[in-house]
Amino acid sequence: MAKEKTLFVCSECGGTSPKWLGKCPSCGAWNTLIEQVAGGSGPANNRFGTQYAALAGVSELATLSEIEATDVARTPTGLDELDRVLGGGIVSGGVTLIGGDPGIGKSTLLLQAVDALQRAGQNALYVTGEESGAQVALRSRRLGLDHSQVQVLAEIQLEKIIATLDATRPAIAVIDSIQTVYSDQLTSAPGSVAQVRECAAHLTRFAKTSGTAVVLVGHVTKEGALAGPRVLEHMVDTVLYFEGDTHSSFRLVRAIKNRFGAVNEIGVFAMTERGLKGVANPSAIFLSQHAEPVPGSVVLVTLEGTRPMLVEIQALVDNGGPSPRRLSVGLDRDRLAMLLAVLHRHAGVACMDQDVFVNAVGGVRISEPAADLAVMLAITSSLRGKPLPRGFIAFGEVGLAGEVRPAPRGQERLREAAKLGFSVAVVPKANAPRKGTKEIEGLTIHAVERIEEAMDVVRRLD
Ligand code: TYD
Ligand code: MG
Numbered sequence: 001m002a003k004e005k006t007l008f009v010c011s012e013c014g015g016t017s018p019k020w021l022g023k024c025p026s027c028g029a030w031n032t033l034i035e036q037v038a039g040g041s042g043p044a045n046n047r048f049g050t051q052y053a054a055l056a057g058v059s060e061l062a063t064l065s066e067i068e069a070t071d072v073a074r075t076p077t078g079l080d081e082l083d084r085v086l087g088g089g090i091v092s093g094g095v096t097l098i099g100g101d102p103g104i105g106k107s108t109l110l111l112q113a114v115d116a117l118q119r120a121g122q123n124a125l126y127v128t129g130e131e132s133g134a135q136v137a138l139r140s141r142r143l144g145l146d147h148s149q150v151q152v153l154a155e156i157q158l159e160k161i162i163a164t165l166d167a168t169r170p171a172i173a174v175i176d177s178i179q180t181v182y183s184d185q186l187t188s189a190p191g192s193v194a195q196v197r198e199c200a201a202h203l204t205r206f207a208k209t210s211g212t213a214v215v216l217v218g219h220v221t222k223e224g225a226l227a228g229p230r231v232l233e234h235m236v237d238t239v240l241y242f243e244g245d246t247h248s249s250f251r252l253v254r255a256i257k258n259r260f261g262a263v264n265e266i267g268v269f270a271m272t273e274r275g276l277k278g279v280a281n282p283s284a285i286f287l288s289q290h291a292e293p294v295p296g297s298v299v300l301v302t303l304e305g306t307r308p309m310l311v312e313i314q315a316l317v318d319n320g321g322p323s324p325r326r327l328s329v330g331l332d333r334d335r336l337a338m339l340l341a342v343l344h345r346h347a348g349v350a351c352m353d354q355d356v357f358v359n360a361v362g363g364v365r366i367s368e369p370a371a372d373l374a375v376m377l378a379i380t381s382s383l384r385g386k387p388l389p390r391g392f393i394a395f396g397e398v399g400l401a402g403e404v405r406p407a408p409r410g411q412e413r414l415r416e417a418a419k420l421g422f423s424v425a426v427v428p429k430a431n432a433p434r435k436g437t438k439e440i441e442g443l444t445i446h447a448v449e450r451i452e453e454a455m456d457v458v459r460r461l462d
Contacts, residue, residue, distance in 0.1 A: 087261015
């Protein structure tokens with residue numbers, strides 16, 4: 001294929017340069033020039049609207065009411081937990097990005113999914129750039145998919161991949177991974193932002209014109225950001241991220257963007273000897289087993305997507321040096337700093353000279369503010385060296401003024417906790433069952449409006 005001319009475009013000002021420069025010649029910003037194919041999809045080529053009008057003419061418009069609203073057709077993958085995050089199944093012509101740490105199970109999950117789809121009569125193509133065909137075959141044997149009819153293509157050159165896709169027109173194509181694919185129209189190395197973006201744009205265009213559902217696999221770098229794939233989030237229809245601790249067998253798949261379904265829905269899997277198995281009732285998997293209650297541990301009822309889950313929050317508060325550390329795993333560190341300030345100001349609990357560590361057990365990442373109360377109670381419990389009573393749960397958001405705000409769908413959370421045998425709860429007042437309404441059996445509920453009140457309740461429970 002003849003090499004098309006490439007251009008370096010500044011991501012800040014849109015200025016261009018024929019060769020790579022460290023500093024943008026137009027705006028002077030450093031390291032902002034990204035290579036692009038002239039006439040490709042980048043911002044520089046969208047700047048000249050008048051030229052487009054001359055070249056392509058102006059398109060006809062239609063009002064919303066004139067356009068027929070058809071619901072998208074979904075094909076379930078047969079893996080219930082994956083379908084849950086996808087919003088029911090794969091959508092033809094839809095592009096999904098699935099990200100996660102190396103070794104977390106992306107290839108395993110997708111191989112299982114495409115095999116199930118193939119068995120349901122949907123043609124599937126698995127493009128592997130990371131592993132050889134033999135390695136993929138080995139994995140499929142390990143997964144017990146000995147007679148799999150899924151087609152495999154070991155290829156990393158974009159033009160060849162698209163040509164093959166175009167000739168075979170599968171119902172679903174997996175690109176494992178987008179970072180290994182390169183286009184020879186760009187001089188940048190495979191895996192660079194320019195390559196990843198250009199290749200993804202071509203594959204997206206192919207999906208939209210052909211109706212093939214395309215799944216792009218993207219690796220996360222050590223810093224936690226997806227190298228390249230972060231820049232793809234806006235381009236694709238659905239973004240799924242794998243979470244979980246590679247040391248535990250549980251894996252969460254979370255939808256953080258979904259044009260065809262709800263976000264924040266999660267799918268829960270367990271990694272077994274024979275691949276990933278869906279966990280239909282995940283509410284109790286993130287609890288560690290303590291024979292006796294221990295200081296610094298509080299069970300939080302969190303709501304992930306449509307399902308309540310119980311997650312143990314652990315805190316350790318210990319004498320720190322001159323500059324004490326605040327570290328969190330699975331929880332937001334800035335929010336932790338804020339909660340410590342609220343604890344000090346409104347509840348008189350001072351941790352200024354202490355190291356504070358908090359952890360959400362099992363590698364779950366909790367982003368909802370309803371975790372605040374549990375985090376603060378865990379910190380106080382560790383500081384005082386006093387465990388909370390057996391069967392204790394908490395949830396609720398805490399504001400800067402020390403108020404405890406309700407969490408969404410509190411009744412559901414409480415019922416789930418009661419179902420799992422929890423017996424004492426400290427929750428926001430608005431989440432507690434109102435006087436005269438039906439109580440939740442087996443659960444003693446302490447409703448609080450302020451953080452001081454929550455501390456008093458806990459002290460009385462000692
Ligand atoms: P993999 O899907 O290759 O991860 P990724 O594509 O995200 O890099 O998963 C690899 C890990 O999963 C590896 O450590 C082995 C483990 N594994 C199992 O435990 N059971 C299995 O059946 C398979 C296929 C893999
Ligand atoms: Mg892989």
